[in-house]
Amino acid sequence: MTVKKVLLKSLDSKINLDDFDDEGLFYILPTEDSLIDKRVNYIHDKGFLKNIKFMTFDALFFQTAPPTNPNPLYSFYVLKKILRKYFPKEEYFHDFSKNIYDFFNDIFVEGIDFSSLLTFKDTFIKSLYEVIEEYESFFAKKNMTLYKAYRKSICQLKIKTLIVDGFVDFRYWHLKLIEDISENSDVYIHLPFNLKEFNLIEKNLEIFKKMGFEIECDDAKELDSYLKGKNIEIIKGQNFYNNMVFSYIKKSINESSIKNLSIILNDKSMGELLYACQDLEELSFDLDRKIFDFIGDQIKVYFNFLDKKNRDNIMLRTQLHYIPISQDVDKILQILYMNNFSRIEDFDEKFKDNLFIDKNHIGDFLDFVDQIKTEKIDPYNDLDYYINFLKNLEDKIREILDRDFENLKDAEIYRVGNLSLDQIDKFINIADSFKDMYDKISFKEFREILFTYLDSISLKSLRNYEGIKTASLDKIYYSNNEIGIYLSYDKNKNLYKKNFIYNDDNMEDLKRIGLVKDYNQIELIELIYRLCNDKKSIFLIKNDEISNSLNLIKTRGNIEISTYEDNYISSALNAYENINREDDFKLDSTNICQLKRILENRSFSATDFDSYVKSGRDFLIERVFKIEEYEDSFKEVDYLKDGSIYHKILENYFKNRKVYDEDYLKNLIMKETFPKCSKVEDLSFSDKFKFIKDFSYLLDIVRADTDTNRINKDFMPKLFEQRFSFDIGPINLVGSIDRIDAKDDEEILIDYKSSSSSTRTAADVFNNKSFQSVIYALARKNKDKKIAGFYYKIIKNFKNVPIFVNEKYIDKYDKGRFYKSDDEINEFLDNATNKIIELYKDMCDGVFYNEDEKKKGN
Missing domain, CATH: 3.40.50.300 (P-loop containing nucleotide triphosphate hydrolases)
Structure with missing residues (x-):
């Protein structure tokens, strides 16, 4: 028993x-x-x-x-074919069929008896009884079932x-x-x-x-007894909502840890805001996000172009990276934009005399016209014809994706691209089953089937398990955490389907047969369970409006709504409360005295003066008026970033190896990144993916930096994240240099940048708009080192971007525009030192720059 x-x-x-x-x-x-x-x-x-x-x-x-459930795409088109018999005059037939398909799918999943449709008041629902009977019978004859069996x-x-x-x-x-x-x-x-x-x-x-x-x-x-004594806060942000959200996230990390914090979203759009701001806020979130299927999108553009070669489709087709034209895209687009045309036939041989075009580009443009004219597909053929066309297209796209990865080493684009191509392979296998429905098929219908499939798939971003867990309540109500931050609970959530069948008139009957449940009650129970198991819960709302569920919690828990005080600056999203929020703000004399005391007792980073010169207002908001006690709590979080681990691996590598050694690098990565595992083959799938990503990236760096034919081959990487602290007059400067390549006491200083767009130019440096390279050089001169040069290293392509090079220590290898004599560099550093002191005095006097304007507070 x-x-x-x-x-x-x-x-x-x-x-x-x-x-x-x-x-x-x-x-x-x-x-x-x-x-x-x-x-x-x-x-x-x-x-x-x-x-x-x-x-x-x-x-x-x-x-x-059992292997008896049909593929959803195939079953949808079977239903669509049946529906056409019963509703031949339906105008928006594809969307209409989708709604019926979703409705029937709910019936099968919930095990609802078909005859219950006949009990509805709505005559249309009653008419669907015969449709679902025929639909189910079609698959029963094939020994297949639509139930979740x-x-x-x-x-x-x-x-x-x-x-x-x-x-x-x-x-x-x-x-x-x-x-x-x-x-x-x-x-x-x-x-x-x-x-x-x-x-x-x-x-x-x-x-x-x-x-x-x-x-x-x-x-x-009763609910009251559960909520009694629970630590639940409801806080309204009013004009400071975004700053309030990020402030409380950072305060919660300080109170507990990233592991013990969850963010519960009542609205998907809030998740997009968190994702968009995470770099600015120096936070990372574990968000389950759908990512853009760029290859599927380009296939859609190409198929639309093949179907109709009008102006819009030609313009879009011209820009496709994975289905490229043979000519210079920018030149062709420029010509297309300059000329008025509506269809491909407008570009015939006679028309070329009326083109607005540089004579040197006529040949290329006519070649382009020939290419897009020859790109054709049969309007009607058998299924194999279209499947083979898609296969050939997929092979060409895969070649370009592989080539891009070899050149650019962008692992995430390569991963998403391969996921998309895997989905195309799945579609090709599914499409084969459609042969029993179509002896022949039109291109338009094949395109619709493909697009329906592409719209149904979801490519997911990799989970960031080191980030803050962020999800809707239904996904994480039964997880253990100490602190829960609840967002968007100032409005009610629509829990019902966006389907014309699930309307108010049908709702009573839908609930009666068990197809619609009390979703509000389900969500409320999940919310109460979560609140009663968290040590602390914080609802962040914009104004006094709150959702029905939060109103119940507020009333039964006897909770007051408090107002956020904007005294914590999380980033440049909000201004400091004592600063007038106009661009031409001024500080009063009281605030200038307070500011001077703060400046005299703080240390300056290598980029503080860059920020000040660019915008004094942003410098105050982002770097001065902030709560210092939170800084230490973020240090541990910072060490989790890949950059620090990469630096440590590279430092250990170059301490022990001066030449390219692939096996030694593998061992270092395993030791530093996966200390509990000695073999790559023993790693989990996700860890193997991380290992491949790390190894690929670091291998390229090592290969480039041990190349015997490289420029500056006598200088070898010696120090990584080298910290410094020194004084210039009353100013204490602190920071760390990403990397130092050395030859005896001669040094090249290197700062890593994610892309070339984030670097400063040599003109910026020599015109006193950027001081980072200056401060790095002064820090090492303070250690009696000889400065051979300063470079940015772009991590996407490992390219070196020189700012200045000392011709005394490095031979010229180009036109020499970055080369300076030793005397010129020393004179420049002396002038820059005086400028830093001058800027510091301006800060203390309340002088701020907003690009070209000076504003002085008195």
């Missing part, structure tokens, strides 16, 4: 896996995030997983699913005990799976949601009672 038990417990209840025999123990959690979280915590506590299988229902389903031979998984933990609600197929497993295995359902106010829990209990489950229940409590 098997055990079948539901454990209805209080919100702080936790299941103890050690109470169960781990042999054949399957532990089912509601989301992927909660699964990762629980598994990591278990390993942290116990050191290993034993024999426990941590899974989601989806993962369990895929181990038991599984093998009854689930016992092959050897499940002795199944624990289902943390589900607020269950899908139909979840319940069927539980019911069948309970015939031969012990099953425990842990529901830590015993709240008096919610009838959803009672409905779930009734379902399990009918399945023969025993109910073990704690005394239910």
Whole structure:
């Protein structure tokens, strides 16, 4: 006799896996995030997983699913063909079919009886009964099913005990799976949601009672008693909302750690804001983001061009990188923009005399016209013709993607590009199954099928597990964290489908048959559970408006809304409260005295003066008026960045090797990045990907810097992140130099930049608009070193960008525009030193620059 038990417990209840025999123990959690979280915590506590299988229902389903479910793309087009018979006059037929398909899919997933459609008031819904009958019958004849089905031979998984933990609600197929497993295995359902106010829990209990489950229940409590004494804040930001958000994120990191902080989003757009600002704010977020499918997009552009060669499509086609034209793109685009045309036929031989075009470019332009005229596809052919056309196109795109990676070494573009091409391969395999529907097919229809597939796929960014966990509530309500920051809870979330069937008129019938659930109640239970298990919860809102769910929490928890005081500057997004927020702001005499005391007691970085010269206002906002106590808490976070690890690896490499040694570099990467693992083959998939990325990047640096034919080959990398601290008059300057290449006491100073756009020019340096290279040089001269030059090294292409080179120590190899004599460099450094002192005095006097204007506060 098997055990079948539901454990209805209080919100702080936790299941103890050690109470169960781990042999054949399957532990089912509601989301992927909660699964990762629980598994990591278990390993942290116990050191290993034993024999426990941590899974989601989806993962369990895929181990038991039969190969009888049709591909969704294929089943959609089968339904679309059936719908055409019943609704031949429907105007927007593709979108109409999508809505019906989603509706039918919900019916199959929830196991709803087709005949229930006949009970609807809406006559249109009633008319769909015959459609779904024919749709299901089509696949039944092929021994295929549209239900989310599984093998009854689930016992092959050897499940002795199944624990289902943390589900607020269950899908139909979840319940069927539980019911069948309970015939031969012990099953425990842990529901830590015993709240008096919610009838959803009672409905779930009734379902399990009918399945023969025993109910073990704690005394239910009211919401007020759970919220009493919980640390929950609601804060409105008014005009300082963005600054408030980032301020509280940074304060929370300081209070706890990145690992123990979660950001819960009630609106996807807020996630995009966090992602867009993370570099500016020096933060990183673990966001599940859909990334742009640039290859799929270019295929769409090309297929639209083949279908209709009008002006817009020609212009877009000309710019395709992965399906390139043979001519100079910029020149061709310039000609196209200058000439008025509406279709490709306008560019015939007679028309060339009327072209606005440089005579030197006529030949190239006519070649371009010939190329795009010859790019054709048959308007009607068999399926294999179009599949082969797409295959050939894919092969050409892959060649360009591989070539780009060899030249540019951009691992993320290469990864996303290959993911996209893998999806094209999948589509080609799926398209083969359409042969039983089409003897021949039009190009327009094939294009529509391809575009439907491309629109349905989702290319995901790599998870940043070192970042702050950021997700919607339904994904992380059952994860463990100390602090939760809740964003966008000042407005209600639309929890219902954007589908014309799911309208207000049908809602009562949809709920009655079980197709629409009380999503507001589900979300509210998830929210309450999360609030009662976090040590601290902070809701950040814009004004006094709040959502219905937050209003309930506020009322029942007796929580007051407080107003944010804008006294923490997280970045340049907001100004300091004592600064007039106009561009021509002034400081009053009181603030000048306060500012002078701050400046006299602070150290200056190598880029502080650059910031001051560019914009005195930004210098104050970003670098002076900030809370100093938070700086130390970020140091540990900074060391997590790849740059510091790369520097350490390179420093160790060049201390021990002067020549190219691939194996030694591999060993260093393993030692520094994966200290607990000695072999690459033993790494996890994600770690292997990181190793390949790190190895590829560092290998190129080492190869370039050990090339015996390189410029400055006598100088070898010696120091990385070399810290300095020295004084110029009353000014204390501190910082670190990314890299120093040395030959005896002669040194080349190098600063790494992500791209050439982030470098300063030699003109900036010699015209006293940039002082970073000056301060680096003075720091090393202070150590009696001879300055041979200063370079930026661009990490994307490993290119050196010289600012100045001392011809006394390095022979000229170009026209010499960056070369200076030793006397010229010393004179320049002396003048720059005087300028730094002058700028410091201006700061203390309240003088600020906004590009070309000077503003003086009195």
